[in-house]
Amino acid sequence: MARQDFNDLLWFLAVAEERSFTRAAAKLGITQSTLSHTIKRLETRMGIRLLTRTTRSVAPTDAGERLRLSLSPRVAEIEAEIAALMAYRDKPAGNVRLTLSDHALDSVVWPKLRPVLTDYPDIKLEFSIDNGLRNIVEDGFDAGIRLGESVEKDMIAVRIGPDWRLVAVASPSYLATHPAPVHPHDLVRHTCINMRQARAGGLYAWEFEKDGQELRVRVDGQLTFNASFAMVDAALNGYGVAYLPEDLVDRHVDAGDLTVLLDDWSPRFPGYYIYYPSRRQNLPSFKIIVDALRHVNG
Known part of the structure; x- marks a missing residue:
């Protein structure tokens, strides 16, 4: 059956459920003659009598009742799903x-x-x-x-x-055996904790800035992570210098468990x-x- 014929099935369903061309036509907002013509066309196309008509009533034939029972739950399901989808416009879900x-x-x-x-x-x-x-x-x-x-x-x-910034930090135990860097380039002589950028596949080059001078430093070390919190733990345990969001390490700095390095080289950014x-x-x-x-x- 062609896609445009689905309306004919819906109109048949209205007549079969209302048991009246008059009430079905009013429900559908069409004329009774248009509805009657459509049902006759549907029956001709299907080669099956779907409705028994008398002067007082309309009733589905056996074939019509089977079609009604098949259509009714499916149409109800479609209408319910459309109503649920329409609710997305108004209801946060x-x-x-x-x-x-x-x-x-x-x-x-x-x-x-x-x-x-x-x-x-x-x-x-x-x-x-x-x-x-x-x-x-x-x-x-x-x-x-x-x-x-x-x-x-x-x-x-x-x-x-x-706005926030990244800061280089290290533990007192690490700094006890490694002199603190005074310039970002000094980091190449330090054991550093790397961050891998997952999609790019490469290691993050640490970005610094001071007095309009921008630097990117590629560091090396034993550890590489792709998550910040593990890097905090590694720095706390003396595995090297880490470059981390300041808010992640503030409390450890305040407690004396980490020391901020190259503070004046760490600018704020959006x-x-x-x-x-x-x-x-x-x-x-x-x-x-x-x-x-x-x-x-x-």
């Missing part, structure tokens, strides 16, 4: 998949989104922890969270966190942004996520 680093999740995203889960129980969040850049469209993500300088230019980007294609922004559930993450100055 559905899955939101985000790709982000462990530091972004811990420092900005999770603290802001915890209340969302309580206030909107029909929203489901999935976090994919990855320090590398991802193609969020190809990889099936709703949005990505990265530093502002890393956001793809064709995406909508919304700032979600304050923090995290959520970025996404424009087609996502009109979904209520996604809008709630963005609004909850949005950075407010002050």
